[in-house]
Amino acid sequence: xxxxxxxxxxxxxxxxxxxxxxxxxxxxxxxWSTVRVKAASLNHHDLWSLRxxxxxxxxxxxxxGCDAAGIDEDGNEVxxxxxxxxxxxxxxxxxxxxxxxxxxQGTFAEKVTVPxxxxxxxxxxxxxxxxxxxxxxxxxAYRMLFTNAGVRPGDSVLVQGxxxxxxxxxxxxxxxxGLRIFATSRDEAKRKRAVELGAEAVxxxxxxxxxxxxxxMETVGAATWSHSVKSLKPGGTLVISGATSGPNPKTAxxxxxxxxxxxxxxxxxxSKDELEDLLSFCAAHGVRPVIDSVLPLDxxxxxxxxxxxxxxxxKVVLTV
Numbered sequence: 076x077x078x079x080x081x082x083x084x085x086x087x088x089x090x091x092x093x094x095x096x097x098x099x100x101x102x103x104x105x106x107w108s109t110v111r112v113k114a115a116s117l118n119h120h121d122l123w124s125l126r127x128x129x130x131x132x133x134x135x136x137x138x139x140g141c142d143a144a145g146i147d148e149d150g151n152e153v154x155x156x157x158x159x160x161x162x163x164x165x166x167x168x169x170x171x172x173x174x175x176x177x178x179x180q181g182t183f184a185e186k187v188t189v190p191x192x193x194x195x196x197x198x199x200x201x202x203x204x205x206x207x208x209x210x211x212x213x214x215x216a217y218r219m220l221f222t223n224a225g226v227r228p229g230d231s232v233l234v235q236g237x238x239x240x241x242x243x244x245x246x247x248x249x250x251x252x253g254l255r256i257f258a259t260s261r262d263e264a265k266r267k268r269a270v271e272l273g274a275e276a277v278x279x280x281x282x283x284x285x286x287x288x289x290x291x292m293e294t295v296g297a298a299t300w301s302h303s304v305k306s307l308k309p310g311g312t313l314v315i316s317g318a319t320s321g322p323n324p325k326t327a328x329x330x331x332x333x334x335x336x337x338x339x340x341x342x343x344x345x346s347k348d349e350l351e352d353l354l355s356f357c358a359a360h361g362v363r364p365v366i367d368s369v370l371p372l373d374x375x376x377x378x379x380x381x382x383x384x385x386x387x388x389x390k391v392v393l394t395v
Contacts, residue, residue: 084135101180106165106190109147109186116208117140117391119319124176124177138180151194151196152196154209158347165193175189215241216242219314232291232292233288237268238268241292290314295317312337313340369391
């Protein structure tokens with residue numbers, strides 16, 4: 076079957092290890108289901124995999140891709156929950172959880188196999204392309220906002236780095252849930268787009284907000300960390316799920332964190348139940364993922380280059 080896969084690890088030039096070509100079809104395993112992939116979306120996790128983060132040389136070649144929507148063996152339209160081993164279903168009792176492409180082959184292929192427990196019905200209101208955007212970036216944003224930040228309608232939230240998949244999802248989901256959303260971006264076009272998606276106002280990175288906020292959604296890391304901490308109300312919550320600009324900020328702002336009793340919460344992905352809630356929320360309220368571009372699988376390299384260069388707003392989707 077045709078697939079996009081990591082053939083080599085290169086920390087400095089990750090795309091040099093990306094190959095497109097034929098790979099073996101997935102093996103049949105007891106308790107697992109083989110899904111015919113209709114659409115899959117890119118995440119920064121895929122770039123990190125090509126750099127060797129969470130993926131070792133001994134596991135190569137590895138088909139990339141965490142997210143997908145498709146059709147299972149019984150003809151059902153399904154969405155994949157990409158965390159394997161979270162519940163023990165389909166794996167050994169002592170196996171730690173992992174994301175697709177860390178231990179098991181991913182979704183950038185004509186077929187993928189996952190534990191049957193990991194499949195959720197695709198709402199009829201969502202296209203395969205839209206549904207394929209939800210299991211990683213959008214699920215991450217959903218958990219950040221509603222589980223780890225615990226914000227309520229009327230609360231104010233700063234989203235750093237408008238344009239990325241998680242940040243875009245946080246803007247759309249937050250606005251739909253009645254939150255007052257502020258955002259930042261270096262790019263004027265992205266700032267304008269964020270307002271169109273529901274942000275109350277959008278600013279240059281580091282620019283002072285009209286008032287301090289109840290929570291900050293942080294995926295940028297070192298470049299925006301100080302601004303994130305300074306933007307919080309006393310007792311506010313900073314939720315971090317990524318660090319695309321690096322993990323080591325020049326200033327940790329520890330004095331401000333303890334003096335104002337701020338909360339810093341790490342957030343990774345989400346549960347199957349949260350994904351089910353997210354799917355229902357999108358279907359019931361007309362919320363749709365923001366898609367930057369849709370490409371056929373054989374043009375996957377273009378999508379990777381787009382994501383690596385930061386020249387996107389929303390998700391890049393690959394269709395099979």
